[in-house]
Amino acid sequence: MPKYRRYVFGDFTGYLLDPRFTDTSHDLVAIRHSSAVSHWSDQYIHSHGESEEYYLLLEGQMDLIIEDEIWTLKPMEMLMVRPTIPHAVIGGIGPIKHFVFRAPAAADWQTQNEMPEFYFVPESQDQREVLKEWGFRCSLRSHQNMNCWLTGIGSARNWSTDFLFAYLDYPTYEEANAGIGARHKLYLHRSSWEYYAVLEGEKTLQIETEMVSVKAGELLEVPPGVKHFMAGRKAPYRGLMFRVPVLLDKETI
Numbered sequence: 001m002p003k004y005r006r007y008v009f010g011d012f013t014g015y016l017l018d019p020r021f022t023d024t025s026h027d028l029v030a031i032r033h034s035s036a037v038s039h040w041s042d043q044y045i046h047s048h049g050e051s052e053e054y055y056l057l058l059e060g061q062m063d064l065i066i067e068d069e070i071w072t073l074k075p076m077e078m079l080m081v082r083p084t085i086p087h088a089v090i091g092g093i094g095p096i097k098h099f100v101f102r103a104p105a106a107a108d109w110q111t112q113n114e115m116p117e118f119y120f121v122p123e124s125q126d127q128r129e130v131l132k133e134w135g136f137r138c139s140l141r142s143h144q145n146m147n148c149w150l151t152g153i154g155s156a157r158n159w160s161t162d163f164l165f166a167y168l169d170y171p172t173y174e175e176a177n178a179g180i181g182a183r184h185k186l187y188l189h190r191s192s193w194e195y196y197a198v199l200e201g202e203k204t205l206q207i208e209t210e211m212v213s214v215k216a217g218e219l220l221e222v223p224p225g226v227k228h229f230m231a232g233r234k235a236p237y238r239g240l241m242f243r244v245p246v247l248l249d250k251e252t253i
C-alpha cells in the first residue's frame with residue numbers, strides 16, 4: 001500500500017473517493033466535490049440507511065428539504081443529515097462549489113417521496129446555527145466551529161462515530177504553526193484513515209522519512225499504520241482535516 005495518496009479537488013467535479021466509481025481502499029467515506037456547477041435538484045427525496053451525509057458549501061447557495069422543512073446553505077456553512085432522515089437538494093443559486101462527505105460509503109439509498117412541485121425558501125433564516133434531531137447546520141466562519149473537532153466523539157461539538165471532522169482557520173503564521181516544535185513526534189493511527197484538504201495556504205507533513213507538501217486544492221490521504229506528523233503550515237491557512245472511522249487509535253512513535 002502506498003504511504004499516502006494525493007487527490008486534486010480544485011476545479012474538479014465528481015467523485016474523489018467512492019467505492020462505486022473510484023479505486024478506493026476502503027468504504028468508510030465517499031467524497032464528492034463540485035466546482036462552478038449550476039444549481040440542481042435531486043430526483044427524489046431519499047434517506048440513507050446507515051450513513052451520515054455532510055454538505056460543505058464553499059460557493060453559491062444550496063436549498064435542501066429535510067423532513068418537511070426547507071433549509072438554505074450559504075458559503076462556508078456545513079449541514080449534516082443523520083441516517084434515515086428524508087432529504088434532498090431542491091435548488092439553489094449557482095455557480096456552486098461544494099464537498100459532500102458520506103460516512104460510511106454504503107450503497108444505502110432509500111427513495112422516500114416525490115419532490116415537491118413548488119417550494120418556498122423562507123426569506124430570512126436569521127438563526128444560521130441549527131441543531132436538530134435530524135442533524136445540524138453551522139457556519140465555519142464562526143469561531144466556535146473553527147480549530148476544534150466539529151464532529152466526532154468526546155469533546156466534539158456534534159456527536160458522530162463515523163466522521164471525525166475539523167475546519168482549521170489560521171490567519172497568521174504564528175497561529176498556523178503554534179506548538180509545532182513541541183509536538184515534533186511521529187505518530188500513526190492503528191485503524192483509521194486520515195485526510196487533509198487544503199483550501200488556502202499550504203501544509204507540510206513528514207510522512208515516514210519524506211517531506212510532503214499539500215497545496216490549496218489538494219487532498220492528502222494517509223492510511224492506517226503510516227507514521228507522520230504535521231511539520232508546518234503557510235498562512236493564511238484554511239483547511240479541513242477528517243478521519244474515518246472515529247476511533248481513539250493514535251499511537252505516538
Ligand SMILES: [Fe+2]
Nearest residue numbers: 046048053087
Ligand atoms: Fe443524500
